[in-house]
Each structure stands twice: as structure tokens, then as C-alpha cells.
Amino acid sequence: xxxGAAEFYRNFPNVKKGADxxxxxxxxxxxxxxxxxxxxxxxxxxxxxxxxxxLRAAAILQVDGDLQAKWRExxxxxxxxxxxxxxxALKPEGYxxxxxxxxxxxxxxxxxxxxxxxxSLPMFLFDLCNSGPNRETANATFNAALRGGVGPQTTxxxxxxxxxxxxxxxxxxxVRYMIPAQIEARIAERATAxxxxxxxxxxxxxxxGPQAGLW
Numbered sequence: 001x002x003x004g005a006a007e008f009y010r011n012f013p014n015v016k017k018g019a020d021x022x023x024x025x026x027x028x029x030x031x032x033x034x035x036x037x038x039x040x041x042x043x044x045x046x047x048x049x050x051x052x053x054x055l056r057a058a059a060i061l062q063v064d065g066d067l068q069a070k071w072r073e074x075x076x077x078x079x080x081x082x083x084x085x086x087x088x089a090l091k092p093e094g095y096x097x098x099x100x101x102x103x104x105x106x107x108x109x110x111x112x113x114x115x116x117x118x119x120s121l122p123m124f125l126f127d128l129c130n131s132g133p134n135r136e137t138a139n140a141t142f143n144a145a146l147r148g149g150v151g152p153q154t155t156x157x158x159x160x161x162x163x164x165x166x167x168x169x170x171x172x173x174x175v176r177y178m179i180p181a182q183i184e185a186r187i188a189e190r191a192t193a194x195x196x197x198x199x200x201x202x203x204x205x206x207x208x209g210p211q212a213g214l215w
Contacts, residue, residue, distance in 0.1 A: 002050060002053050002054040002057055003054050003057075003058070003064065003067070005046075005050045005054070006050050006051045006053075006054035006055075006067075006071060007067070009025075009043075009046070009047045009050065009051065010051070010070065010071070010074050012025070014026045014027050014028065015047075017077065018079075020079075021077060022077055022078065022079040022080075023074060023077055023078050023079060024038060024039055024079050025038065025039060025040070025043050025044065025047070026038050027109075028040050028043050028104075029042075030042050030043075030103040030104050030113070030116075030117070031103070031113070031117040031119070031120055032117075033103065033110075033112035033113035033117065034090065034103050034104055034108055034110060034111060034112050034113060035108065035109045035110040036107075036108055036109030036110065037090060037103070037104035037105065037106070037107070037108035037109070037111065038088070038104060038105045038106065038107065038108070039079055039082050039104055039105045040082075040103060040104035041081065041082060041101060041102070041103050041104060041116045041122050041123065042116075042120055042122045044078070044079070044081055044082070044122075045081065045122030045123045045125070045126040045128060046122065046126065047078060048075070048078060048081075048126060048128055049125075049126030049127065049128065050126075051071050051074055051075050051078075052075060054067075054071060055068055055071045055072065055075070058071075081101060081123055081128065081134070082101070082102050082103070082104055082105050083099050083100065083101055083102060083137060084097070084098075084099055084100045084101075084102050085099050086102075086105060088105040088106040089102045089105060089106075090102050090103055090104050090105060090106060090108060090111050090113075090114070091114055092114060095114075097140075097144065098140040098143070098144070099136075099137050099140060100114075100115050100137060100140045100141040100144050101115060101116055101123055101137055101138070101141045102114060102115060102116075103115070103116060103117070114144075115141050115144050115145055116141065118145060118157065118160045118161060118162050119157070119159040119160055119161060120161065121161040121162070121164070121165050123138065124138065124161065124164065124165045124168055125161065125164075129165075129168065129169070130168070135169075138165075138169060139169055139171075142162070142165055142166065142169060142171065142174075145162065146162070146174070150173060150174040150177050150178065151177060152177065154174075154177045154178055154181050155181050155186050155187045156178050156181045156182035156186075156187075157182075157187060158182070158185065158187070158189070158197070158205065158207040158208060159208065160182065162174075162178060163175065163178040163179045163182050166178055183199075183203070184199060185197060185198060185199050185205050185207065189205075189207045189208075193206060193207050193208070194206040
């Protein structure tokens with residue numbers, strides 16, 4: 001599976017090496033907000049994470065020597081994750097805040113959103129935020145997503161990965177509020193959800209109601 005996923009991206013027709021010598025991915029989406037953009041956060045994070053995992057697995061198993069060389073070259077020349085200080089970053093007009101991860105680069109058929117969607121947070125889930133400048137950017141991105149700060153008033157959506165991101169960043173100040181807030185389902189759910197999406201006797205919930213299966 002790792003090999004197949006890595007090879008899918010490496011051979012994807014919309015992945016091309018640009019004039020800057022870096023591999024870029026074109027005409028792809030980011031979650032539900034951005035269509036037809038370049039270097040989207042979810043795809044780039046997957047490309048970094050899956051290719052590195054495939055390379056490590058192949059080395060341990062001592063297989064696919066020819067592909068190992070190709071994967072190393074691919075990783076070494078893969079464009080960095082998009083950030084707000086990129087000239088082509090998809091960001092609000094006139095943004096002057098801290099350097100944060102963004103959802104992709106221009107051009108985009110439908111730009112939208114700004115920082116990575118809290119329900120996916122791809123660079124966190126692919127373990128790309130634990131060292132170097134990416135860690136500082138990850139903390140700034142986390143802060144930007146919590147405009148009201150963290151405290152007893154903090155709420156966390158049912159599908160959100162923000163509490164996981166807080167734990168990965170060692171943000172005990174946020175974890176202590178965010179995990180209980182998510183478990184207790186403090187944000188109201190759609191009326192169509194079973195029992196209004198409230199916490200059940202088994203401490204779990206049935207949120208994202210029946211409309212999730214109607215597409």
C-alpha cells in the first residue's frame with residue numbers, strides 16, 4: 001500500500017518539476033474549500049509522509065532498490081509546504097500576521113479558506129511539524145486557528161483534529177480544555193442527528209447525522 005501510494009503521486013500527470021527545480025502538484029483540491037489549486041496542503045503532506053514511509057519500509061525490508069533512489073530524489077526536490085510568506089500563497093488580501101501554513105498556492109479555480117482545515121490538519125497527521133522551522137510555523141498556525149485563545153470557553157467540533165495537534169505540539173494549556181470540550185460535545189449538532197448529537201450513555205456520540213449518507 002505504501003509503495004502504491006508513493007508511486008501514484010510520483011507518476012501523477014499533474015506532478016511536474018518546475019523551473020525552480022522543485023516538484024509541484026497542479027489542479028488539486030484542499031478539503032471542501034479550495035478547488036483546482038497548486039501545491040495544496042493535503043496532497044503535499046501526503047506526498048511527503050507516504051514517500052518517506054515507503055522509503056523507510058523498503059530500506060528495512062531490503063527491497064525496491066531502484067525505487068528507493070527515485071523516492072530519495074523525489075523527496076529531495078519536492079516543493080516545501082505552502083506558507084503565508086510565499087508569493088503565491090492562498091491567503092487573505094493584505095495578511096501581515098505570523099508565518100502560518102496555508103492550504104495551497106495560486107493559481108486556483110476556487111480559492112477559499114486560509115489555514116489548514118481543522119478536520120484534516122494534514123501536516124500534523126503526517127508528522128511534519130515536530131522539528132525545525134516547521135514546528136514554529138505549526139504553533140503559529142495553531143494559534144491562528146484559535147482566535148479566541150484557549151480556556152473554559154473553548155469548543156471543539158466533532159471531527160476536529162485540533163486537540164490532537166495541541167498534544168503533538170506539547171500545548172498542555174490547550175489540551176486540558178480541548179479534549180474535554182470535544183468529548184462533552186459542547187457544540188450543538190444538526191437536529192437530524194440521533195438524539196441531537198448529544199453524548200450517549202456509553203460516552204460516545206452519533207453526530208454528523210443521517211445527512212452524511214445522502215450524497
